[in-house]
Amino acid sequence: MTTCKMVHALAVSATLIGTGAFAAGHEDREGWPESFTVGTASQGGTYFAYGAGWANLVSEELGITGGGEVTGGPMQNMALVHTGEAQFGMTTMGPAAESLGGTNPIAPGLQMTNACAMFPMYQTPFSVTALASSGITTIADIPDGARIGFGPAGSTSDTYFPRMMETLGVDFERRNGGWGDLGGQLQDGLLDVIAFAAGVPVPAVSQLEVQTDVNIIEFTEEEQAAILEAFPVAQFEIAADTYSTLESPARSVSMWNFAIANCDLPTSFVKAVVDVVMSDNERMVNIHRAAGSTLPENWDKNGVLMWHPGAAEWFIENAGADIPEDMIHSSM
CATH class of the missing domain: 3.40.190.10 (Periplasmic binding protein-like II)
Incomplete structure (x- = not known):
């Protein structure tokens, strides 16, 4: 697999100014990674601007080093997130379906079932x-x-x-x-x-x-x-x-595009990331206008990927999402 180039990593202080209430709600950080990467796409495209933007936002809010990576886009992001080489990524529903079915050209025959839905992004x-x-x-x-x-x-x-x-x-x-x-x-x-x-x-x-x-x-x-x-x-x-x-x-x-997470990431970590992105749409729109559709009610635009349990928990609690249990990933 092509080695992705890290283009932006932002180290921040664990002392969060102005986000004390948020940080207090996520004191249980057992198993959280020390850093994370978001698979985006090529520079000059929307994925790169949008992905690097929300990576930086999450990094600042949660006090974890993180940033966006230049990648080949949705197909490669599915592969990177499935294998855990990237914690997060972004994909469109077509490539997601092909990846689950084992027809991703990056790894033909491999069913990339360890990449889970995290939050709705926008329509491409x-x-x-x-x-x-x-x-x-x-x-x-x-x-x-x-x-x-x-x-x-x-x-x-x-x-x-x-x-x-x-x-x-x-x-x-x-x-x-x-x-x-x-x-x-x-x-x-x-x-x-x-x-x-x-x-x-x-x-x-x-x-x-x-x-x-x-x-x-x-x-x-x-x-x-x-x-x-x-x-x-x-x-x-x-x-x-x-x-x-x-x-x-x-x-x-x-x-439709969705952000994806490696299915093995801690529930509390993914829930916290989703909370940062989905709780203030104005901040996301300031990153990129396409984020006008990054809204909780668009959770139902995913009919392809299993949900990460942390993401499912957030949408059930905050958006009244009716996500069937058989659409939520389980390690059992």
Whole structure:
């Protein structure tokens, strides 16, 4: 497995200023790790910004060294969390289901059942961006043999977007890389299109808008219907105020993302982490706008992963979650 690069680790004092009440509620720290990592994705994408942000928040609140790691995205995060190489990670429901079924390309045949659901994050819209100078304004405009960047290999985008494009009859050359790198390649004329699957606003798209004119391409109603029929996604609209380029909402499809935890982590530790993230949504939205959907009531968007018992306990107590016992992981 590719060794992940730790890009941010924040050591903090165990003396927590302004969080005395919270700390007092979690005095039982038996078995808690001395540090933790959160598997994110490539720099320039939403996973990295969102994941590094909540890792730092948890580190500060709980007084534990922690931070985000650059990874290959959801598929690799499932593997890292399953094996315990990362305590936490983030995934989308499609890659999660494939990982549980043993079809994760990182470790074919391995059923990654030791990665548990922790909390709902946000929906990942699938969107297409091209330079305005390309003349590409619709999916049908994409020329045969177009060089399309699909994100890091094994990411949600790379797993599903090529299949979606094939379903829509697009002929393309497949390219991979981090979102920031692909944005630079698009701007330099080395790519024709980038097919993003990331929480919006995607940092790489926002950066492109500052530097050049782009087209954010929506699906037609017919294209959206074809994708909805073929893939585990839902209808979605990218709001007009997401990007300066958009003048009206853009029709899209999306897939839910969840934070995940190694199932063997102490119940009290995971419950405390969930409490930090879910108890103050304004702090999360300040980290990334996509966190507007990181709300307790969205616990029911997980129909794939077993729940970590600490997370399940938090949602049952604080969100009235009706989580069946057979969906809560047990070491028994």
